[in-house]
Amino acid sequence: MKYWVFLFCFLTPFLYGIEIPQPTRPCLENVSFLRDTAALSHKDALMLLRYGTYRSLPNEAISFGADDATYWVAFSLAPNPSQRFYVEFLYDQLSRVESFVYDDDRLVHTSINGNTVPIEQREVQHPSTRFVLLSSETTLTYLFKINSHRPLILALHVGTQAELDYQTYQNVLPIIFFLGSVILVFFVNLMLFYEFKMKAYGYYALYLMSVCFFVLCVNNVCVYALHASESLDQWLKTLSLTGVYVSMLLFTIHVLDLRRFSLFWLKSTYLFCCAVALLFPLLLAYRMLFAIFATSALILPLYTLLIAFFAVLKRMQFSVLYTIGLFGFHAGMLVYWLTQMGFIPLFPLAKTSIIVGSFWEMIFFIWILVLKSKQTQRQYHHALMRIREKEQEQLNNAKFISIGRTIGNVTHQWRQPLNALGAVLTHVKASLLLHNTVRKQPILDSIDTSFEILQHLSETIDTFYRFLLKAKSNDQTFCVSKQMEILLHMLSFSFKNLGIEIQLRIQSDAILSGNANEFMQAILNILQNAKDQFEIVRVPHPLIRIVVKQRCCRCRIVIIDNAGGIRIRPIERIFLPHVCTKADNSGIGLFLVKEIVEKRFHGTISVRNYPKGALFIIRLPTVE
Numbered sequence: 001m002k003y004w005v006f007l008f009c010f011l012t013p014f015l016y017g018i019e020i021p022q023p024t025r026p027c028l029e030n031v032s033f034l035r036d037t038a039a040l041s042h043k044d045a046l047m048l049l050r051y052g053t054y055r056s057l058p059n060e061a062i063s064f065g066a067d068d069a070t071y072w073v074a075f076s077l078a079p080n081p082s083q084r085f086y087v088e089f090l091y092d093q094l095s096r097v098e099s100f101v102y103d104d105d106r107l108v109h110t111s112i113n114g115n116t117v118p119i120e121q122r123e124v125q126h127p128s129t130r131f132v133l134l135s136s137e138t139t140l141t142y143l144f145k146i147n148s149h150r151p152l153i154l155a156l157h158v159g160t161q162a163e164l165d166y167q168t169y170q171n172v173l174p175i176i177f178f179l180g181s182v183i184l185v186f187f188v189n190l191m192l193f194y195e196f197k198m199k200a201y202g203y204y205a206l207y208l209m210s211v212c213f214f215v216l217c218v219n220n221v222c223v224y225a226l227h228a229s230e231s232l233d234q235w236l237k238t239l240s241l242t243g244v245y246v247s248m249l250l251f252t253i254h255v256l257d258l259r260r261f262s263l264f265w266l267k268s269t270y271l272f273c274c275a276v277a278l279l280f281p282l283l284l285a286y287r288m289l290f291a292i293f294a295t296s297a298l299i300l301p302l303y304t305l306l307i308a309f310f311a312v313l314k315r316m317q318f319s320v321l322y323t324i325g326l327f328g329f330h331a332g333m334l335v336y337w338l339t340q341m342g343f344i345p346l347f348p349l350a351k352t353s354i355i356v357g358s359f360w361e362m363i364f365f366i367w368i369l370v371l372k373s374k375q376t377q378r379q380y381h382h383a384l385m386r387i388r389e390k391e392q393e394q395l396n397n398a399k400f401i402s403i404g405r406t407i408g409n410v411t412h413q414w415r416q417p418l419n420a421l422g423a424v425l426t427h428v429k430a431s432l433l434l435h436n437t438v439r440k441q442p443i444l445d446s447i448d449t450s451f452e453i454l455q456h457l458s459e460t461i462d463t464f465y466r467f468l469l470k471a472k473s474n475d476q477t478f479c480v481s482k483q484m485e486i487l488l489h490m491l492s493f494s495f496k497n498l499g500i501e502i503q504l505r506i507q508s509d510a511i512l513s514g515n516a517n518e519f520m521q522a523i524l525n526i527l528q529n530a531k532d533q534f535e536i537v538r539v540p541h542p543l544i545r546i547v548v549k550q551r552c553c554r555c556r557i558v559i560i561d562n563a564g565g566i567r568i569r570p571i572e573r574i575f576l577p578h579v580c581t582k583a584d585n586s587g588i589g590l591f592l593v594k595e596i597v598e599k600r601f602h603g604t605i606s607v608r609n610y611p612k613g614a615l616f617i618i619r620l621p622t623v624e
Contacts, residue, residue: 061155210243325364332357
C-alpha cells in the first residue's frame with residue numbers, strides 16, 4: 001500500500017500543476033480567427049478583419065482537426081509598457097506560423113516560427129512557437145498566418161520569458177519522469193527476457209519503446225532533435241503508433257496464452273497485427289489521418305478489450321489485471337485523439353493523457369509480469385527437482401546394473417578357481433579310493449594347492465567388496481595406474497572367456513584427486529560397452545587398448561577398441577540418457593561416465609570413430 005501512496009504523491013504535482021502568482025499581463029483584445037481557402041495575403045487578411053469576417057476564438061481551447069487549410073489568428077494589443085512580453089501558442093503542433101504586426105494600416109514588423117522553421121532562423125530562438133509583443137504607445141494589430149497538416153489547436157498564452165519558460169518546464173517534467181520510468185522498465189524486461197527466454201517480456205519491451213517514441217513525437221522532441229520536416233514527423237508518429245499496437249497485440253497473445261484457449265482469437269490477432277503494420281503507413285501515404293484516428297482510437301481498442309473480456313469470461317490467468325490495465329491505457333489514448341480531432345474541448349490533462357494512461361497500464365502490466373515471473377520460477381524449480389529426481393533414479397539404476405555386471409564378473413572370476421579346487425579334491429578322493437597305500441606328500445601338496453585357490457578367492461572377494469561397498473568413500477588422491485591394474489584384474493576372467501584381449505600401456509604415474517571407485521566405475525562402463533559390442537560384431541581378434549599419459553598437469557586416458565565403431569548419429573548422443581543400440585540395455589552407462597568425468601573430476605570426455613572401432617579420450621586434472 002505504501003508504494004501506491006508514494007506513487008500518488010509523486011505524480012500529483014505533475015498532473016495538476018503548481019500554483020504560482022499571476023502577474024499583470026497585457027490584455028489581448030478581439031481575439032478571432034479566419035479559415036482561409038483562397039490563399040490570402042496578409043493585406044487581404046487585414047482587410048477582412050476590418051470588415052468583421054473573422055470569428056471570435058472560443059475561450060476554451062479546442063482543436064480544429066487535421067485541416068490542410070490556412071488559418072489566420074488576429075488580436076489587438078493595447079498600448080504596452082516598456083516591460084517585454086511574449087505570446088506563445090500553447091499546443092505546439094503548428095508547422096509554420098508567420099507574424100504580421102500592423103500599426104493601423106502600416107506593417108511595422110514580421111517574423112516566422114513553427115516546427116518546420118529551424119530555431120536559429122526564429123526571432124525568439126526557443127523550441128516553442130513564441131513571438132515578441134512589441135512595445136508601443138498605440139494599439140497594434142497582430143496577424144498570424146498558420147499552416148499545419150497536423151491537428152490544429154489554437155490556444156494563446158501571454159507572459160514574460162521566465163513565466164513562459166516555467167510553464168514549459170512544468171509541462172516537460174511529467175514527460176521526463178515518464179521516459180525515465182519507461183527506460184528503467186524496458187531494461188528490466190530485457191534482462192528478464194534473456195533470463196527466462198519468454199516472448200512476453202520481449203514484446204512488452206518493444207511496446208515500451210514504441211510508446212516512449214510516440215510520446216517523444218507527440219511532444220515534438222524528434223522534430224527538434226532530428227530537424228525533421230513535417231512529412232518525416234508524421235511518418236515517425238505513424239511508425240511509432242504502429243509499433244505500439246502491433247507489440248501490444250503480440251504481448252496479448254503471449255501474456256494471456258491464447259494458443260491454449262482459442263485458435264480463432266489467436267489467428268485473428270495475428271491477422272490484426274499484419275493489417276495494422278500494412279494499413280497505417282498506407283493511410284498516411286494517402287493522408288487519410290482521420291482513418292488512422294478511427295482505427296487507433298476505436299477499432300483496435302475495442303478489439304483488444306473484446307479479447308480481454310473473453311479472457312475474463314474464460315477465467316484465463318491474469319485476465320482481470322490485463323483488462324484493468326488495458327482499459328486505462330485506451331482511455332488515455334481515446335481522450336488524446338478526441339481532443340486532437342476536436343470532438344471535445346481541451347483540458348489540463350489532455351496533452352498528458354497518454355502518459356497518465358501509460359502509467360496506469362504500466363503498473364498493471366508490470367504486476368502481471370512479476371506474477372508471471374514468480375510462476376515461471378516455481379515451474380522452473382519444480383521441473384529442476386523432477387529432473388534431479390530422474391537423474392538420481394537413473395544413477396541408482398546404473399549402480400544396480402553395475403552391481404549386476406560386477407556379480408557376473410565375480411562369477412567368471414570364481415568359476416575357474418572353483419573348477420581347479422574341485423579337480424584337486426577329486427584327485428585326493430580318487431587317490432584314497434583307488435590306492436591301498438596313500439603317500440603323505442601328494443596329499444599335502446593338494447591341500448597347499450587348495451589353500452592357494454581359497455586365498456585367491458578371498459582376495460577376489462576383497463577386491464569386489466572395496467569396489468561395491470566403499471563407492472561413497474571420501475575423496476582422496478590415488479594413482480591411476482594402480483586403479484587400472486585392479487580393474488583389469490577384476491575383468492580378466494570374464495574378458496578372457498570371450499577371447500577379448502586388453503592391452504594396458506602406462507606412460508605416466510598420474511595422481512588424481514577424487515573417489516577412486518567412481519573413477520573405476522567410469523572406466524568399467526566404457527569397457528563393458530566395448531564388451532557388449534564385441535558380442536554383437538564378432539570380430540576375429542577382439543582387442544581393447546588403454547593408454548595413460550600425462551601432459552601439462554592433465555592426465556589423458558585413451559581407450560580404443562576394434563569393435564566396428566558407434567553407429568548412433570550424431571555420435572555425441574551416446575552420452576545422453578536412454579540412448580543405446582541394444583533393446584535390453586538401459587542406455588545410462590555412458591551418461592553416468594560423462595557425469596562422473598565432468599562433475600566429479602572436472603574433466604572432459606570425447607568420442608569419435610576411427611576405421612576399426614571407437615576411440616574415447618578422457619582428460620582429467622592431476623595433482624602435483
